Amino acid sequence: MSFKTFMIGLIATFGVPLLLLVVVPHAVLKSVDPLEFTEKDDGREGIYVPKRPGRIEDGAAVYAAEGCYICHTQLIRPTFAGSDVWRPDWAGLAPTVDQPVDTRRETNIFDYRGEDFAQIGLTRTGPDLSNVGLRVDRYAAETGLTPENWLYWHLWDARAKPATYWSVCPSYPQLFKTVPDYGQAGAGLPLDAPDGKMVVPSDRGRAIVSYLLSLKKNDQVPYSINYRRNKKRASEQ
Ligand code: HEC
Structure with missing residues (x-):
């Protein structure tokens, strides 16, 4: 196995799970907007x-x-x-x-x-x-x-x-x-x-x-x- 193949394997083994299990969920949770009540749906206004x-x-x-x-x-x-x-x-x-x-x-x-x-x-x-x-x-x-x-x-x-x-x-x-x-x-x-x-x-x-x-x-x-x-x-x- 060449060094290059080894490095690609290493990155795929650890990088992909890190991306999918840590980085993506973290980014999704960070981007949750403040939630607001609306008169139409909740019968009142304001931030939750x-x-x-x-x-x-x-x-x-x-x-x-x-x-x-x-x-x-x-x-x-x-x-x-x-x-x-x-x-x-x-x-x-x-x-x-x-x-x-x-x-x-x-x-x-x-x-x-x-x-x-x-x-x-x-x-x-x-x-x-x-x-x-x-x-x-x-x-x-x-x-x-x-x-x-x-x-x-x-x-x-x-x-x-x-x-x-x-x-x-x-x-x-x-x-x-x-x-x-x-x-x-x-x-x-x-x-x-x-x-x-x-x-x-x-x-x-x-x-x-x-x-x-x-x-x-x-x-x-x-x-x-x-x-x-x-x-x-x-x-x-
Ligand atoms: C081995 C499993 C087990 C563990 C571990 C356990 N419980 Fe329970 N718990 C139960 C069962 C079964 C019931 C339902 C019977 C009852 O009300 O005693 C219950 C009921 C309760 C209730 C009453 C809930 C209700 O609505 O009636 C509370 C409060 C509670 N447990 C808190 C805790 C806390 C706090 C811990 C940890 C410190 C804990 N339990 C650990 C099995 C467990």
Whole structure:
């Protein structure tokens, strides 16, 4: 083999995948225009500003390190590829009298804003977490806990809830610490702890819970990326 053939082979082997897997996708994502609402399609004007309060970057790092993505996806597929959009509380909110905007949609790149990696997930052993923040608000209201405490309860022992006694969602005691109980009001969680002690979330625990609560699909997105194409409803308003 001549040196020239070797070099052509080397460039083809590494250059083509680099071009297709890194350079082209990067350029495509960089060129995404700011998205605007239009009166005609969305019933309002303005630029779409995705909002996502919470400890996104820290929380995403804990989510990755603990391997949540092995069993949980964060990917709402388009309607031609699955029924995710129609599953209750998965893709967003169905319209109601109090909340007439239909926020159900497939995943778009803004849903991963603030994260280093898009945690699309490996398997669906557990439910998709794209909209888990809104579901947790509901579970919390049903159980009388705060949304944060509901999640701590779940991460401490998913089998403690009678409805999911069968759960295979692992326990994550490494996200908590047991400290002496000096009667610090409100700091302890409703979790089993030895006498004179109480369980409190560690900093990593707080970060992941803040991250999970940021996973909400409750804002209106422009018609151009709302794949439900809910034109009729906007023009009715
Ligand atoms: C071995 C697979 C597995 C892993 C790993 C896993 N989960 Fe789960 N998870 C499940 C299953 C199955 C369920 C459904 C049963 C239930 O609600 O407990 C679930 C449920 C949940 C729910 C409740 C969702 C809902 O809408 O009811 C949350 C929140 C959750 N997991 C968070 C996490 C987080 C955060 C991690 C990583 C720290 C994680 N899970 C890792 C399997 C897993």
